[in-house]
Amino acid sequence: MRNPKSLLSSCIRDPKTLSTLHALLTVSGTLSSPSSIADSLSRLIFSYARLPDLPSALLLFDSSPHKPISAWSAIIVSHSRHPHHLLRLYHRMISGPTTPDSPIFSVALKACAASSDLDLGRSIWARAVDSGYKGDAFVGSSAVKMFAELGAVEDARRVFEGMRRRDLVSWTSMVSGLARAGFAVNAVEIFRRMRSDGYEGDGVVMLALLRACAAIGDLRLGRSVHGRLLRRSAGGGTEIETSVVDMYVKNGEARLAVRVFEAMRGRRSAVTWGALIAGLAQNGLAADALGRLVEMQRIHGLCPDSTALVGALSACSQTGSLESGKSVHGFMTRRLGLGLELEPISATALVDMYGKCGSPGSAEAVFHRTGTKDPILWNVMISAYGAHGLGREALSLFLEMRDTGVAPDGVTFSSLLSALSHAGMVEEGLAWFERMVGEFGVHQDERHRACVVDLLARSGRVEEAKRLVESMEGELGTVVWAALLAGCLNSKGSETGLAVARRVFEARPDDVGIYALVSNAFAKAGRWELVAEARKAVKDSGRRKVPGYSAVEVDGAVHGFVMEDKSHPQFGMVKQVLGRLYQQMRRLDCAPEEEFEVLDFGKF
DNA sequence: TTAGGGTTAG
Structure with a gap:
């Protein structure tokens, strides 16, 4: 047998490459062992990739006249972090005579997921099936993840169900893929099948499962996952515990989330803070969210990431805290390098915040400055x-x-x-x-219908609005009826309002808020016996209407106003101003009618 | 030297 060095010489013509190769092979001791040329070549490619020196790996690969499958595999797998390059290499390879192997199919499918190329993903999977890799656990798991991530859930399911043998990773791909694609119920189903197949599940499955519980609001399962994590000695680690925090806030359990968060002291990352801040904002706890943003920086010296900032902006939007919103905006701008622009999510949160805090001009400015x-x-x-x-x-x-x-x-x-x-x-x-x-x-959908009904009713065309509602097909939700009723209440006359209110009341909707409108419409028509009936129905149902709420910021302080709330220190003055506005509305003939006034403004 | 992993906007 010829010695390895002469074998290599016949494969690689570039002397510089060869000398490097030789040196590397000598250092790694490869030359003293009876390994094949192909093996040495792929090892060398991987060695370059690890440095990382992909250009040299490519040079070496290109300068080799013989490209055995192991070399293709090495060069393609080495490009895992560069999906576009990887796919270019993949195309190069399949235009030649060599058939891809399992590692190549796996990383190529993964690259399709990363570059959102579903069509290419499908064709690679088809080729993998033709090449006999249908039952391969690695290729299958990659395909499941790729399909699920790109929204082709049926394809993911087909690949998964067609797998001959499933291991922990393939089960996890399916659970996680479904959970990410928004099919949380199915994700939980697959998890149950996985358990009955004898797999206990590790931290990665727990992450996917927590995501699913967060999405479908399955608090029971969520708590049981949390319980299992607590019973294990470690508790899960930062990533999993962060998901637990997220699962609780998404289930409306902000207090439990905070408890888990507090217990994580010392293991919290910026992501954990971001999850909590965004979650508090989602639960309407705007002040807490903003407080946590300050706390993470001042007390813990952590730099908030964009998630935390976006969460804080959402909190500002809810309370109308323009000043806080501006300071978050300032923070975002300072952190960007010159010439860099905000990422779309941050820009959206800013535009939304300015829009809701009374600064459409600033919203516009951010909007126009955002390129994508x-x-x-x-x-x-x-x-x-x-x-x-x-x-x-x-x-x-x-x-x-x-x-x-x-x-x-x-x-x-x-x-x-x-x-x-x-x-x-x-x-x-x-x-x-x-x-x-x-x-x-x-x-x-219902929102659009409600908008148009509102549009007509608001402009006094109540009869037309009513006819439109009557012409609508399918089940009409509360929003449409509420829009129509509100329109009736704002217009002259009470006949239409009474008729509509009766119909809504007979349907006994679940939404408590609509009973207030129904009751007002009855009152407007002077039907006090029906008013009493409507109130009784709400009382019997045991539910309470969430009070309407508005807020305004003056000199950095936010003033909130809730129905029937007289606690504001300047309540008297507010009432006076409202009274003056009302007089003006009367002069302009756009004031509500007297009966309505008694019911609505009287409570203020 | 191949596969599954935390948070975000209307």
């Missing part, structure tokens, strides 16, 4: 205009969105219709309500 505009960013900007009665601006931004080639979705039309409604642009509203289906293929 996704649909959600357009939507929040349209809403920001709408919230300030800027119907024309909302409409022209919507048209710009369409002309830019960004497809409007259901939320876009809710924002648009609501903006047009609040600006009194009735005809435009009706027209776009029609066009959203025909021209854009967006399904009209």
